[in-house]
């Protein structure tokens with residue numbers, strides 16, 4: 001920050017009363033703000049218009065402004081001088097002890113005021129120095145405000161009780177809440193989505209109340225009810241004695257980034273046609289199931305499922321119709337299992353179903369799996385109604401198609417197998433199901449030479 005000018009000050013006094021001007025000049029000399037023998041140190045203008053012109057010509061360091069002039073009175077005088085000379089500090093001279101008038105003058109852009117006839121050279125000197133410092137601080141403050149208003153990130157300033165004192169326009173753009181609507185509310189009351197646990201917020205409070213900054217990515221709710229993802233950074237503002245005065249929260253809308261991350265994740269781990277987990281995600285789930293089975297001794301089951309005679313459907317009606325059947329089969333499979341199980345598309349017309357956390361008893365687990373496998377076989381064999389699309393040669397119509405599946409099953413614990421062998425065993429059993437005439441469930445354990 002600039003310090004006060006070291007050179008003697010140049011002062012403009014806008015004052016219609018020669019007696020008052022004489023007093024001002026005497027006080028200025030006594031105050032030591034300018035050289036004692038400098039007759040030009042205080043420039044005199046008797047009316048506002050003259051004062052405005054004099055300020056333009058001489059660029060004074062400070063303007064002493066009487067509020068009651070022949071060509072202007074009251075706040076109009078302050079407004080006129082302030083707009084003509086925005087960067088020059090103004091000390092208003094009021095005629096009587098009118099604090100309302102003085103306050104209004106400060107609001108209108110003056111930096112300080114003096115009551116005429118009630119100040120000496122010390123008070124004048126102090127007022128002038130104060131006004132010079134204050135205008136510098138005000139200009140820095142204005143600059144910061146312009147910057148805060150211009151940034152793309154939302155900014156919220158709260159008091160120590162988390163009640164909003166100020167928000168910037170980016171916050172309004174992000175949440176839909178204007179400054180007026182936000183003031184006095186707690187941020188959580190405006191944007192909490194209900195998506196995060198109590199412990200999430202407890203962690204936040206614990207951190208910021210201990211004087212530390214807190215960062216998180218979270219889902220919030222706009223005024224119109226829609227949701228957005230934000231990256232949030234909260235910093236406590238701490239006084240010299242260590243108590244918290246404010247919190248400053250800076251938030252960035254990361255909805256787009258989250259969406260892109262989600263798309264990339266979906267492409268990496270999910271089949272684009274059926275939206276089922278792909279091989280890579282299946283392997284993750286399978287390895288996790290094996291690891292947990294090693295700890296808790298629960299059996300898992302893996303079904304390798306291949307649709308029977310799927311190729312002719314493609315050959316007769318085209319891949320678009322074949323795709324519809326694959327999507328419908330995926331829906332049916334998902335409906336047959338629990339939330340914790342995995343239905344994955346392994347490739348082509350092959351699916352894998354992983355049943356996790358069965359019982360600790362092999363035969364019980366095998367019976368359970370058999371029931372589910374039969375249910376799947378049954379559900380998949382129900383007719384499919386597939387719709388041809390208008391661009392095909394035939395007008396759009398519905399095709400009723402029948403399709404069955406051959407299912408190979410392996411039941412295992414984490415102690416007895418690896419992910420690879422579990423898949424191989426189920427695949428081998430599925431191959432047997434095909435060999436034995438299709439539309440069958442075959443367990444790996446029932447093969448003559450199970451692996």
Ligand SMILES: Nc1nc2c(ncn2[C@@H]2O[C@H](COP(=O)(O)OP(=O)(O)OP(=O)(O)O)[C@@H](O)[C@H]2O)c(=O)[nH]1
Pocket residue numbers: 273306307308309310311312314318319320321322323326347348349434438
């Ligand atoms: N519509 C469609 N077809 C696919 C897709 N991926 C693979 N296919 C087809 O699925 C068929 C798989 O056929 P197979 O499993 O070899 O033979 P199948 O006719 O089902 O006979 P079996 O399995 O022996 O009962 C092939 O015609 C592939 O072209 C896909 O994403 N969409």
